[in-house]
Amino acid sequence: MNLWENVHLAISSLMANKMRALLTMLGIIIGIGSVIGILTVGDSLSGSISDDIQSLGARNVAVTIQARESDISRAPAFVQALRNGGNAAADKDLITTDMLANLKAAFPGSIEAVSLTETVGIGEVRDGQRYANLTLTGVNADFTVANELTILGGHFLTAEETESFKKVAVVSDKLVDNLFGKQNPLGQTIDVVIEGIADRYTIVGIYEYEESSLNPSMEADADINTSVYIPLNTALHRTGSAGYQSLTLVTTSNTDAVAFAPTVEAFFKFYYDKNPDYVVRAFSLESMADTINDVLGTITIAISLIAAISLLVGGIGVMNIMLVSITERTREIGTRKALGAPNSSIRIQFIVESMIICLIGGAIGIVLGLVLGSVGAYFLESPARASIGNISLAVGFSMAIGIFFGYYPANKAAKLDPIEALRYE
Amino acid sequence: MSSDNMIELAQVRKSYFIGHPNEFEVLHGIDLHIRRGEFIAIVGASGSGKSTLMNIIGVLDRPTSGSYSLDGVAIETLHDRELSRIRNHKIGFIFQNFNLIARSTAIHNVELPMLYAGLSRHERHERAKELMAMVEMTDRARHQPNELSGGQKQRVAIARAMANDPAILLADEPTGNLDTATERMVMDVFHRLHEEQGKTIVLITHSPDLAKETDRVVTLRDGQIIEDRKGVGHA
Ligand SMILES: Nc1ncnc2c1ncn2[C@@H]1O[C@H](COP(=O)(O)OP(=O)(O)OP(=O)(O)O)[C@@H](O)[C@H]1O
């Protein structure tokens, strides 16, 4: 008796009891549906994080100085940044231009660009009723290599401008909306106030502000803080800083950024070994993304496992109905045996039937889960991703449940004594 | 033992509730030889053990003791799997209550033994059509059992019993649920299979008239053969 015959038989037996079959499947539908839904949301979240990292630059290595005594020495860079804000490093602790020149010389084939930034501070621009929050940051020409910016109007700071001490600025479209409305901002000036000191800059370019899953904004549109980019030297002149707390290296395309980060740390050891207060740490964005995705993946799997408990309940429901069905069909089983069906045929017949219940339930569950997952992803504002892996996993799992919970009833049917079965009233 | 014998039962006993205080023996040492191509009727009061004997002959059940050889093969030595094969290839069962598989069409029921024999879809279908024609049920091939009359069901059941061209047909009160006209029709099918195809047929019946039509009538009482005489035969 081949598989197709068994499938045919199973379907006709389910069709004879449509309502019962559907109710039996419900547990499987809900179980598979919720697991697929959760996995879809999880995937879409980690997917959009990966995309963000990719757009931030998977080849980037963030280099930052870090206070020595800290027991958070291995905490992610953003935690470090918060921490370093507290006790400002002295000039002797900063990464100098000399060190960077030596670094570039030491790894000529590995470093494509060194993006240097000097943050002047957080401030605002006010113009009557209108205002915009901003972070004033000086950047060098390599900034655009490390960061992807979409220029909407004007131009980004040229190499010549970043080397100069000009008071020019590239601002976000958000800031433009808040300050200028429909007016053309190019060529206009803004008075940036930081810690009570005002500075006037001329707008030469506008970039598109992008919110990412890594720095979601909770504020109202008008209050969002966006970066205003000015020439590095202009910023250094304003802060009087002799070096950099942090910078971003862009590795060449044939360099493994994850492996390069420790090499960079080792290089800086030479300068910082005798520094009692600070060391230099380097992190690749990719390894950071891996860490985040690992955590997210663990959470997703944990929630899925909880959802999978309903699959267990569903499986028990299937087993129950199979037992009922076999009791109802005792005579049929006896007849089949009298006609020469070996026990194995009977066993397979009922296992296939239970598998078909679970597979149909699983298929409906997958569709339901994808719909739920898409809705969830929509509310989390990350694009929904249907993974073939998850779907095949769900199909495999449904089949496994069918076999596992179908085996006992099927085996019971196979072992029925033919005489008893034929006598069954 | 002549190889002429299809069925040889020697001192066959069957007990129920073995080892329990209420153990009792239903068959008390049956000796019965049935020749190849013989049409034999088994009669006896209700509860005399006819069906029990029939189930043993059809290898659905094993004797508690005694020996049984079917077509020269000692049944005691065989495993369940081999008994299934024997039922499938050598034996055709016909029941009083038909035992057609519900929700399967008539022709599908006829195909069933061939399915277990591993025949291809095409072979099954062709053979099933022939068999349906033989019992004059061609026009009802696609009907489900609950759409057929008792006589029609029994004819489908006979076609199904014949599916793998078994040497032996075992019919346990096949006309018990039928009226006399239909009974006649079913009996005529048996006679035809006996005369034209040389089948060995064992028929259990409560009707002395039907029993007389066969070659030989065996009477059971309380699990023992009390009479074994020639039948009148078919006119
Ligand atoms: N599974 C069983 N367990 C216990 N006793 C049984 C079982 N099967 C049959 N018997 C007993 O065996 C005896 C013979 O039963 P059997 O069915 O062979 O009679 P029968 O001659 O076919 O009767 P009928 O003409 O009514 O069909 C009966 O007394 C019955 O109660």
Ligand SMILES: [Mg+2]
């Ligand atoms: Mg009986």
